[in-house]
Every structure is written in C-alpha cells, then in structure tokens.
Amino acid sequence: MSWPAGYGRRVLAEVDSTNAEAMRLVPVLTGPEWILALRQTQGRGRRGRAWTDPQGNFAGTLVLRPDGPPDHVALLSFVAALSLYDACVAATGRPEVFALKWPNDVLLNGGKLAGILLESTGGAGGVTHLAIGIGVNLRSAPDTAGVEARAVRPVSLMTGTGANVAPEEFLDLLAEAFAAWKARFDAYGFAPIREAWLARAARLGQEVTARTMRQAITGRFETIDDRGNLVLVTAQGRVAIPAAEIFFDGGGDASGD
Numbered sequence: 001m002s003w004p005a006g007y008g009r010r011v012l013a014e015v016d017s018t019n020a021e022a023m024r025l026v027p028v029l030t031g032p033e034w035i036l037a038l039r040q041t042q043g044r045g046r047r048g049r050a051w052t053d054p055q056g057n058f059a060g061t062l063v064l065r066p067d068g069p070p071d072h073v074a075l076l077s078f079v080a081a082l083s084l085y086d087a088c089v090a091a092t093g094r095p096e097v098f099a100l101k102w103p104n105d106v107l108l109n110g111g112k113l114a115g116i117l118l119e120s121t122g123g124a125g126g127v128t129h130l131a132i133g134i135g136v137n138l139r140s141a142p143d144t145a146g147v148e149a150r151a152v153r154p155v156s157l158m159t160g161t162g163a164n165v166a167p168e169e170f171l172d173l174l175a176e177a178f179a180a181w182k183a184r185f186d187a188y189g190f191a192p193i194r195e196a197w198l199a200r201a202a203r204l205g206q207e208v209t210a211r212t213m214r215q216a217i218t219g220r221f222e223t224i225d226d227r228g229n230l231v232l233v234t235a236q237g238r239v240a241i242p243a244a245e246i247f248f249d250g251g252g253d254a255s256g257d
Ligand SMILES: O=C(O)CCCC[C@@H]1SC[C@@H]2NC(=O)N[C@@H]21
Pocket: 016, 017, 018, 019, 020, 042, 043, 044, 045, 046, 047, 049, 051, 058, 059, 060, 061, 105, 114, 115, 116, 117, 133, 134, 135, 136
C-alpha cells in the first residue's frame, strides 16, 4: 500500500465537520487534500440530516478542484463510492458482503455501512472546489432510533465482518483506491465507472421505490444511465431519476421528506 502522489493528508484530533473544515481550508490548499478527523462533533449527512460519529469510526473529506462542467463533476460521487467499496474489500478481504446502493452508499450484509456527502463551491458556471465527505461505521453503528422508518438499518464493519480497522489505516486504503479510480475517470470518462458501479449494485433488476422531494416512484431498477441517473421501469414506462432516496421495502405511500 502506498499513499498516492499529489494528494495531501491531514489528520485532526477533533473537528466540527470535515466537510466544513475542507471549505475553510480552500484558500490555503494547493492541491487535492484528504482531511481525517478522529472525532467529529457536528457531522453532516445527506438531505440536511445529522451524521453521528462514535469514536473509532471514519470521518474524512477529500477536497479538490475538479475539472469540467457541474454534471461531470457530480459523477465523482460514483468514483468515490467505488473507491469506498474497494477500501472495504481491501480492509476485510470479503467482496461478497458489500454492495453499492444508488447513488453512493455502501451496504454490508444489506445494512448501511457508509455514506457520502458531496458539497461544492461555485455554481452553474462551474464548480471551483468539491468536498467529498465520507463517513464509515468502522467500529460501531449509530443508534437506530435516529434512523428514518423503512431506511436501511445502519451496521458496522467490526460487527459485520469482525475486522478491526483504524480510521488512519482506512484512509490509506481509501486514498489509494480513489486515486486509481479517479485516474480511470480522467482518462476514459464515466463509461468504465458506470460499468464497475453496476457490477457492484444492490437490487439491480429488482423492484425499488425512489422517493424524490415531490413523489415516490416504484419500479424495476434497470440501470444507471450515462449521467448517473437511476433508471426505473414503472407501470407508466421508463423513468430516469436524478436525485432521490431509495427504499427496498416499499415506502411508496410517502409523499415527501
Ligand atoms: O447521509 C449520508 O449518507 C452521508 C454521510 C456523510 C458523512 C460524512 S462524515 C465525514 C464528512 N463530514 C461531514 O460532516 N459529513 C461527511
């Protein structure tokens, strides 16, 4: 294992949120930088949720200055998800227990092990900096009391596989995997990333429910398209969904978040 050339590495004892810290560091950064916090006090999750981080779990952010228009930059979330998957496999040697849940969660034995939160600066004209925040339940899963009804239950790497992996060790695996997938993305575009992501996808070909801000759509999970949209085949036909939360056991009666 080797730390990838060109990437910086910072380890902090404690921070509010590694994504917030990434954005504070933007003015002084000269290249892509990984920021790891051994304790995070105000972790942020997707859709405005809080992300709780018991000690021993992984809370890290890669901040970089991406190339290309915003929809191309957004595809880095799939690059990050694949890297996270590979780091989990490298840490445990157990590919059969992990899967990817659209858009970018990692599942372990069907439970949620890890999540990714992308935040950016800039706007429609271009993303100036992207923070790819990653949380992994290495040692313990948060209390299910705080988890939305019907959401995938949280699990930990330690309980699910017996592997006891330190956050610093996980960072090394993740940084190496990310550099390799990112180089592939830069050289060949989204096609190989899409193919690799689909090969690791949970519930492909099965019925799922996608909850957007406005509605719940149930259909057969056919694929992801070349923009990373979720493609469902529904009773009304094929639909491509750019942003939603996926539920595996229905959830179709919900009308919003
Ligand atoms: O809701 C999700 O699934 C995404 C969770 C992302 C959490 C990580 S922990 C490190 C980084 N810093 C944050 O404040 N959030 C992300």
